[in-house]
Amino acid sequence: MVKLVFPKDFLWGTATASYQIEGAWNEDGKGESTWDRFSHTPGAIYQNQNGDVACDHYHRYEEDVKLMAEIGLKAYRFSISWPRIFPEGRGKINPKGVSFYERLINKLLEKNIKPAITLYHWDLPQALEDKGGWLNRDTAKYFSEYASFIFYKFGDMVPIWITLNEPFVNAFLGYAWGWHAPGKKDLKGAFVAGHNLLLAHGLAVQAYKEGGYNGNIGITINVAAVYPYTNSEEDLRAVQVQDAFENRWFIEPIFRKKYPEVIWKILEKNYLSFDFPISDFDIISSPIDFLGINYYTRNIVAHDESNKFLGLKRIEGPNERTEMGWEIYPDGLYDILIQLYRDYKIPIYITENGAAYNDKLENGKVEDNKRIEYLREHIKRAYFAIRDGVDLRGYFIWSLMDNFEWAHGYSKRFGIIYVDYDTQKRILKDSAYFYKKVIEENGIEE
Numbered sequence: 001m002v003k004l005v006f007p008k009d010f011l012w013g014t015a016t017a018s019y020q021i022e023g024a025w026n027e028d029g030k031g032e033s034t035w036d037r038f039s040h041t042p043g044a045i046y047q048n049q050n051g052d053v054a055c056d057h058y059h060r061y062e063e064d065v066k067l068m069a070e071i072g073l074k075a076y077r078f079s080i081s082w083p084r085i086f087p088e089g090r091g092k093i094n095p096k097g098v099s100f101y102e103r104l105i106n107k108l109l110e111k112n113i114k115p116a117i118t119l120y121h122w123d124l125p126q127a128l129e130d131k132g133g134w135l136n137r138d139t140a141k142y143f144s145e146y147a148s149f150i151f152y153k154f155g156d157m158v159p160i161w162i163t164l165n166e167p168f169v170n171a172f173l174g175y176a177w178g179w180h181a182p183g184k185k186d187l188k189g190a191f192v193a194g195h196n197l198l199l200a201h202g203l204a205v206q207a208y209k210e211g212g213y214n215g216n217i218g219i220t221i222n223v224a225a226v227y228p229y230t231n232s233e234e235d236l237r238a239v240q241v242q243d244a245f246e247n248r249w250f251i252e253p254i255f256r257k258k259y260p261e262v263i264w265k266i267l268e269k270n271y272l273s274f275d276f277p278i279s280d281f282d283i284i285s286s287p288i289d290f291l292g293i294n295y296y297t298r299n300i301v302a303h304d305e306s307n308k309f310l311g312l313k314r315i316e317g318p319n320e321r322t323e324m325g326w327e328i329y330p331d332g333l334y335d336i337l338i339q340l341y342r343d344y345k346i347p348i349y350i351t352e353n354g355a356a357y358n359d360k361l362e363n364g365k366v367e368d369n370k371r372i373e374y375l376r377e378h379i380k381r382a383y384f385a386i387r388d389g390v391d392l393r394g395y396f397i398w399s400l401m402d403n404f405e406w407a408h409g410y411s412k413r414f415g416i417i418y419v420d421y422d423t424q425k426r427i428l429k430d431s432a433y434f435y436k437k438v439i440e441e442n443g444i445e446e
């Protein structure tokens, strides 16, 4: 068996997000978020579940950091809940909220675990949503004020900063399709929200750079490698359209100061337009230090004239699927890493990769062999991408522990730590011991 050994300082981590694990939704002065409001809306979430308690990480963070240290994590990606800091989105600060993150960061540093902070993972202060949320250009300014305060408090302690998590998902699932908070269904709104999210990103990057902090800042984009159903000209064209729409929409403005052509075509076809100062692209394209990508699966597309939106349809792949119904396709991670590094020549972190399975706790153990297989195969592709020239800096498993999976509630388990929600007991799954070994050996058997 050949051992694939990663570069010396490769960063092995896990990822979570505030609304999905913290709970304490209205405790210690925290303001309401759009996800508090959305998950309290009957019918929005599986079995009307919500994140009021979640994994109770707000009270159990010390135990959770101890478990991270037991696994041997080099880094831990988590998000700060904006309304826990600014209950109204701006203005009054909530000292108990600041103190929670200060204690969490200090605990991580004590255990030599690098904090990687996402400033925004979809839980917008409801007070700002009440003023238009991401449809209101001012929210971008308020985001940069929030970011500036966080940098001022923690900028010298935290080496890795991510402005936004998956603006595409927030804009499209939240504003066009209504599956996520704030639950709006307005196609034009998705483009306006997407633009203001990018503006927020750029303003925060400028604030970080002006602050002279010595860490690195980037953004996290969800990506899915795209393949043609057949090699026909029209299916190959469909690949370009899908790639631009789902993968490049939020990357091209940052690196090329423009939206992909496809985005304008969608707007024209739907008789939509929205205007903004072209100078926004000067802000949006403020240089970043790395690109974070979240990879789970691939897309196979075929030309489909009857689909008026993108003129294509998605075809189910032939391979096994996870509990989310997502095809398992590790080669897609390799392909997308090669493509993105070829096009933008920027350091990359895999800020999320993982799988949901119907884990069973039996005799105090969780034998999640399928998840181990999923992680093994994707870690191998990460190695091959590095071997073939990609400047890949780290890999964060989604997720550290089972948590609130948005519209699916607690029905989907992604953690390498099992959470018994009745008792809030944490139990390391076999995949946690697998990952502990990968980190110890800084690599994996081929």
Ligand SMILES: OC[C@@H]1[C@@H](O)[C@H](O)[C@@H](O)c2[nH]c(CCc3ccccc3)c[n+]21
Pocket (backbone or CB within 6 Å): 017, 020, 165, 166, 169, 222, 294, 296, 352, 398, 405, 406, 414
């Ligand atoms: O679905 C698993 C995770 C979420 O729990 C994270 O919060 C989110 O960052 C995240 N993104 C993706 C891939 C894109 C996607 C997001 C939401 C729904 C479907 C696909 C998968 N995940």
